[in-house]
Amino acid sequence: MHGSELIVGPQHPALKEPASFRVHVDGEKILSLDLDISYNHRGIEKGMEQRTFEKNIYLVERICGICSHSHTTNFCKGIEEIMNLTIPRRAQYIRVIMAELERIHSHLLWLGVEGHGMGFDTLFMYTWRDRETVLDLMETISGGRISHAMNRLGGVRRDVDDATAKKVLQELKFLEGRADYYINLVKTEKTLAKRMKGVGILSKKMALELAAVGPTARGSGVKRDIRKDDPYAAYGEIPFKMITSDSCDVYGRNYVRVYELKESLDMVRYALENLPKGDLYAPIPDTVKAAEVVSRYEAPRGELFYYIRTNANNMIERAHVRTPTFANWLSVVEAMKGMHIADIPIIIAAIDPCMSCTSRTTIVDANDRKLGALSWEELEAYSIKWYKGRGIGWEK
């Protein structure tokens, strides 16, 4: 076969979790990509079948360290539907406040990771500093920075009192200023545009075909957002704009995310200012009937999908979790085609993989079948150097 094979991954989860990519290259050009994500199966779905509903909330929270609130909300939403509960509006609003704060923290984290991958470490420092503010706010509300444990069946566990709301609203001013700064940065920073425009092309047709979700789909002009299309919690009442971009590349995905920062901040503000009075949770029944439910949620990375079937023993018969990153892998495969090796880090980073990344790269040269090894950091360094050699980069 013509060309060479580049193996990216899989061990040593430095920043994220392990996945391995086999990149088939011809010189600098990427011909195709193959992936292996088998390094991290933790058997959570099986574990869910052996636990009670309450215990499962804490188990699903640990599926992901970044969208922990997404998983618990989606799980609770499904079970509550089977229980035929109506959740108090105050609880719905608090769920949205947490969800949008989580989206802001996730997008900021991603922006930093992306900046770091491109050698733009100032951006990385800025975004991660601002992310601390968001995490502090989430800690103020829920008591936890990462695992918030905010949800319980029927509603939420903790209230947002007036003092907390006041504090959060005050901090939002700072974050709004920062969001404006990042939007301006993405709009005007030339080097950033050069690294992202025309890189990792995913056409609208392919995005639809491959069932891309979240900012990856919206960055290719696909108008899909579960908050709009299948409203849950208080999303039917809180106004927001769906952000899409027609540029169909890494820049588009970036554009969607920075503008979503602003939308999410507005939603948090709206929810806090219009927080309805009432109970924090509805009483839940002792028994649950055997039923099945499809529960969907717009996590920071896209559509989070749960299929849950309960049985007559008050337990879960089967819980199927499909995370947004899993749905977006095929889009990465598509977006890689025809790109340069130096673009691998940014294209992989652009779907904001929740389970990915790597640390070791093996290069197999087709001509002499020689095996070499590169770490993820070295690949990043290679990528930064490659672009610097073409006059695109930031001075240290």
Place this chain on the structure above:
Amino acid sequence: MKKTAVKKESKIAADKKGPSLKNEAKISAEIKKLLGETVSGIEVQRARRIFIEAKAKGIKKVLSALKEKMDCTHLSAISCIDETDSFGIIYHLWSGEGSMISVKTKIPRAKPEIETVTDIFPSANLFERENHDLFGVEPIGHPDLRRLMLNEDWPEGEFPLRKDWAKGEKKYYGGVKNARL
């Protein structure tokens, strides 16, 4: 204390009537017209949730009809369930707006095989590999049936999400050999 709880619940039940299901009724009528005898049991569970049942043999026809005629281009997931004597397989389709249509089918446990749908929905590729790995459901005609979820040193013929699966004594399931567990 208990009384108020009961009162609340009855109020909840009254609230629960919810929005009218006109659109869902329209969609299920369309499905009936489109697929006729090939599907049975169209159930509107709630707003934006429709479950339909189909025979495993003609599943490909049903799904491609839904894609072509009803614009259900988005395959969200393929769920698999161990139902003791059979496997339930559910295709969750979505048109991008409106209702989620979940197509349920069953295949016998003795012969867990089903046609692949990767040629209709490219996104099914990973989903079918996932079910192949964890349940041992064979998608006939799948272009690339390598392992996806489980590690490469996982023993052949063991499917952890089947109900009767149990970890074998002194069996090696990958990772560090002879590790003290």
